[in-house]
Amino acid sequence: MKKFKAILSGDPMIPGTLFEGAINKHLKDFVSDYVVGDWESDWTSLQNRRLLVEQQGPEIEEVPSVCLEHGLDAALLAGLFVPVSSKLMDSMPNLRIVGLSRAGKENINLAEATKRGILAFNVMGRNAEAVSDFAVGLILAESRNIAKAHYSIKNNGWQKEFSNVSFVPQLKGKKIGIVGFGYIGQLVAKKLSGWDLEVLVYDAFIPEEQIKAAGCTPVDKETLFKESDFISIHLRLLDATKHFVDKLHLEMMKSTAYIINTARSGLIDSDALYDVLKNKKIAGAGLDVFETEPLGENSPWLELDNVTLTTHIAGTTTEVLTGSPYLLMEDIERFLRGQKAKFILNPEVLNQEGFKKWLEEVKA
Numbered sequence: 001m002k003k004f005k006a007i008l009s010g011d012p013m014i015p016g017t018l019f020e021g022a023i024n025k026h027l028k029d030f031v032s033d034y035v036v037g038d039w040e041s042d043w044t045s046l047q048n049r050r051l052l053v054e055q056q057g058p059e060i061e062e063v064p065s066v067c068l069e070h071g072l073d074a075a076l077l078a079g080l081f082v083p084v085s086s087k088l089m090d091s092m093p094n095l096r097i098v099g100l101s102r103a104g105k106e107n108i109n110l111a112e113a114t115k116r117g118i119l120a121f122n123v124m125g126r127n128a129e130a131v132s133d134f135a136v137g138l139i140l141a142e143s144r145n146i147a148k149a150h151y152s153i154k155n156n157g158w159q160k161e162f163s164n165v166s167f168v169p170q171l172k173g174k175k176i177g178i179v180g181f182g183y184i185g186q187l188v189a190k191k192l193s194g195w196d197l198e199v200l201v202y203d204a205f206i207p208e209e210q211i212k213a214a215g216c217t218p219v220d221k222e223t224l225f226k227e228s229d230f231i232s233i234h235l236r237l238l239d240a241t242k243h244f245v246d247k248l249h250l251e252m253m254k255s256t257a258y259i260i261n262t263a264r265s266g267l268i269d270s271d272a273l274y275d276v277l278k279n280k281k282i283a284g285a286g287l288d289v290f291e292t293e294p295l296g297e298n299s300p301w302l303e304l305d306n307v308t309l310t311t312h313i314a315g316t317t318t319e320v321l322t323g324s325p326y327l328l329m330e331d332i333e334r335f336l337r338g339q340k341a342k343f344i345l346n347p348e349v350l351n352q353e354g355f356k357k358w359l360e361e362v363k364a
Contacts, residue, residue: 002361003032004096007071009064009079009251010036013103013316019078019325020212026329030336030362031076037066041083047312050081051293054106054264060084063091071095075358078328089116096358099332103127106344110256113346117355120345121331125183126324127315134188135232138260138286139176142167142308143230163306165285167256169229171195177228178216179244179302180263181206185234189216200224213363237264247272249294252283262314267290277304282333304335336362 003045003181007022016036023034028363036194040046053061061083071077071092077084078099086109089095098108099121113120141147145162151158162168172204174197178185181203189199202224206259211218225231231253235241243267246257261268270291276282293312295301303310327342335341349355 001030001363003030004362006031006034006076007066007074007092008034008036009066009077009082011039011040011079011081012038012046012319014080014321014325018322019101019329022329023078024323025326026333027076027336028331035066035070035074037070037255039064039079040067046081047293050107052084053081054104055266057087058107058109058287059087060086061085063088069090076332078325080105080324084113089113089118096355097332098339099328100128101328108345111347114349117259117349117352119335119355121328121335121341121343121347122345123327123331124343125325127317127320128183128187130317130320131184131234131314132191134288134310135188135260135262136191137232138288138308138310139171139258139340141260142260142284143285147308148305156357163280164256167283169183169256171197173197174229175217175227176198177202177224177231178205178234179221179224179231180202181211181214181216182234182236185232186214188232188234195310196319200228203321208342209237212222218259221249223251226254228257229254230258232260233263233267235263235267237266242266243269245269245273247275250276251281255281255284258282258284258285258286265291274300274304277306284308286310288312336352338363 008016008019010019016038020036023031033310040049042154064082068091073094074092075094075096077095080101084098088276095118097119098113102125102267103121103122103124105122108120110120148162165359172196176192176197177200177204178188181201193215200219201216202221203213203221208218247269250272286308289312301307331343
């Protein structure tokens with residue numbers, strides 16, 4: 001067996017020491033040595049940089065110093081938001097495996113990694129419980145004015161009537177529309193199943209039988225927007241899903257309906273959403289994601305009285321942050337031991353001769 005070197009690149013959300021613990025538990029039989037370094041150490045800077053990378057891709061970032069200084073002979077790179085660009089790959093010519101401790105893949109140039117024979121891993125579903133919890137929480141917080149009442153008390157008020165004073169809803173008997181029935185969407189449906197309501201689902205890629213088996217009703221997109229009392233968005237942001245929720249569909253919604261977005265801001269046409277909220281064409285919105293983060297002091301969202309705004313924290317729990325490096329390293333170990341891995345992003349690399357040769361040496 002030929003052991004290899006690893007680079008562990010942390011940040012304020014998941015520091016390198018957590019990756020160190022995970023690699024010592026799962027890959028000590030494969031890794032000869034490793035170097036730990038955080039590519040960003042400031043929390044605020046991380047939020048700004050990660051948002052830009054998610055919007056524009058990893059090529060906008062410079063190569064982290066730990067990769068420049070120690071990556072020449074390293075075969076594995078693991079991190080959370082570390083930008084895995086073509087420039088980084090140039091600096092690590094022996095790189096064979098990249099592991100991202102997150103469900104997203106925006107911070108890796110996946111096409112370039114595949115071209116160079118670099119196998120990429122992520123951790124799908126790592127924050128599904130957290131995000132689904134939060135989505136249900138936003139439904140209640142916005143429709144029942146929980147956050148707004150708290151804000152009133154903290155500012156020496158005792159407000160009891162809000163923008164939805166004439167139609168404050170109970171959940172019983174309502175229709176909840178779930179857009180996207182992947183792991184998170186399914187968990188939202190499961191967690192709402194005890195509220196005695198109907199769950200409508202739109203997902204073009206999930207068989208109707210699977211939706212029905214979950215106790216939900218499959219519907220087309222227009223029906224979901226017209227009939228739902230609450231709509232929760234759980235899609236991935238792709239070219240095909242950008243502005244999936246547009247002006248047309250927002251104007252189909254009931255005047256008493258709410259929309260919740262804990263996924264990606266680009267899934268909804270923000271200008272159109274602002275317009276329907278400002279003109280009270282829908283009851284309200286719960287938003288955890290925005291095109292610009294953090295919101296500026298002059299952000300138009302701050303003018304609205306029918307939104308609940310949170311700071312992109314839906315997927316952030318202690319369990320998610322501390323556990324995901326271990327899920328990642330466990331899957332890489334599973335792969336290196338010849339077992340079926342769960343989280344490979346570009347399996348076509350497995351058929352490339354250069355990668356197969358490296359893998360034979362590592363497993364020998």
